[in-house]
Amino acid sequence: MNIAGPAEGTRARSGLELAPFRGLRYDPDRVGSLAAVTSPPYDVVVRPDGLLHLESADPHNIVRLILPQDTTPAARNQQAADTLDDWLSEGVLTTDPEPGLYVYEQRDGGMLQRGVIGALRLSEPSDGVVLPHEDVMPHVIAERAALMRATSANLEPLLLTYRSTGPVTGTAAVVEHTVQREPLLATTTEDGFSHRLWAITDPTDLAAVQADLRRHQALIADGHHRWATYLRLRAEHPSPSPWDYGLVLLVDTARYPLRVRAIHRLLHQLPVADALAALQGLFRVRHLDVPLAEALEALAEAAAEDNAFLLAGDGTFHLVDRPSPDLLARTIPADRPVAWRTLDATVLHAALLDHVWGIPEDSPAHVAYIHDTAATVEKAERDGGTAVLMHPVREEVVRDLARQGVTMPRKSTSFGPKPASGLVLRALSR
Structure with a gap:
């Protein structure tokens, strides 16, 4: 099980519990380019035009996993599972040698965003740890759950935000010194965004990030349906298990404000x-x-x-x-x-x-x-x-309503930039 988190006996819901994991990543020598295998999140892809464009960009584009195409839902999900197994056996996707958190950077002109990707312990809205702000559609949750069951993987991270205060310490300090190293990968996608990824594996750095994040709560910026899917699948699997966690990107909006679009x-x-x-x-x-x-x-x-x-x-x-x-x-x-x-x-x-x-x-x-x-x-x-x-709605309005426990109508906001899908995946049974 690729989870390093707090012991079962220390599960006080005081804040965010982010665990390292062994990421699945594309071998750059087995694909045309890293940019050609990435995709926007599944619900941002404009269908059918954008889907066809991504499928033709590279035969290994991640869209073949997050939006598989076939005649029935069962066939689509099986196709995604078979494709993932093929890519793993062929070495197109490889598992990182040791568990880690990942610093992820996106840059577009003067806009810079950095955050940390990890496996977040799931919590209920009543815990006040992760705050949803939008209603969800049951049929979308059912579709995403079926795909995750079939692939036994988190194929793309949710986007969550939190707000730090004070000097550059804890997570912020780890992020800042990590980005001084050579990245694991660097690519520029056709929308003009550059993407870089680093692994955090040093025990001291991991401990600093985890201790810092336990002081914070997060707002779901993008991925309400996937969060609800995580919760459904956790309920289906006896705990403890990898399904107790879900893949997320956590961005400190005090340091890296997001754009809010409609x-x-x-x-x-x-x-x-x-x-x-x-x-x-x-x-x-x-x-x-x-x-x-x-x-x-x-x-x-x-x-x-x-x-x-x-x-x-x-x-x-x-x-x-x-x-x-x-x-x-x-x-x-x-x-x-x-x-x-x-x-x-x-x-x-x-x-x-x-x-x-x-x-x-x-x-x-x-x-x-x-x-x-x-x-x-x-x-x-x-x-x-x-x-x-x-x-678009202002972020302050979204956060204020979420803290009151009031959900907005579905698909009310689009926070961004959103993480590119395909840079790092999380397997749950491999």
Whole structure:
């Protein structure tokens, strides 16, 4: 079992418990390039175009594990398991010689992010150690759980954040002196981001990181469905076991602030004309005959004053704002904090999707959640649906609601930059 963590008798839930593990990594001599085998996280890949692009980049691209393609779910999961076994037996993926934590760096121009990848002991929301902030969709958890069962692996890390205070000590000090060494790997992906990875194996450094992190709680920035999947799979396996832990990237946002972006909605079966017709008398609607960048600026200005959305899909843009107070009073639950009731995502899901448009938010046949703004618009125009473009929520609002135990509507935020999938994996039974 590739876990080095606290003894079973010392399980006080005082903070984050991050354990080293023996990472699975690509052998650079067995693939075209490290950049060509990486992928965005599974839920960021725009399908089918982005999926096909990644599959053709290299026959060993990680997307063949995180988004396997076949005719049935069972066949897809078996294909991923067989592919992983093949890559291990062929030496395409190799296991690091000793357990460690991993310092991971992403850089894009003036933006620098560093964090620590490790196996985090799982905890319940009631423990107050890891704070979720979004609702999840049961069918996605079921899909991810089936894939993890089949592969017996954590194929990509979740993104969690915490906030340190004071001088550069503990984790921060270990990270800073670790990055002075030669990295295990370095590559630049086609989006312009450079990626570097180092192993932390020195017992003193490991102890310093673990002691420091036990003083902190974390916010799930990206990976709510995978976190819920970890919890489901832990419940299926008697403890202690490797399933008591899940692969995460922990970023100290006091030192490396994340970007917060919106996740957009694509309403497959709702034409723009029908969407706009249903809004009459309920929202103000303004037609914008401008490029996407200018339309997003108008959305930002409107969102600073009130709830606002940008609809697209018919070759132009429509700014939707100033919802009817009567509509909000009838559709928004009154037993939640004001910060939650006034979220754009709350108004979208409770008032628009549920009440005005009558669209089931948890049905993939009706709603897709897409991170890329231009791709959302293009797919809406191509498919005859409606793109609903959102304005991002501030991180302080997210963290405050999470500390109150209040979850936001699903897919309310997109924190980034997200870790590239394929740089380090965690096996649970090898």
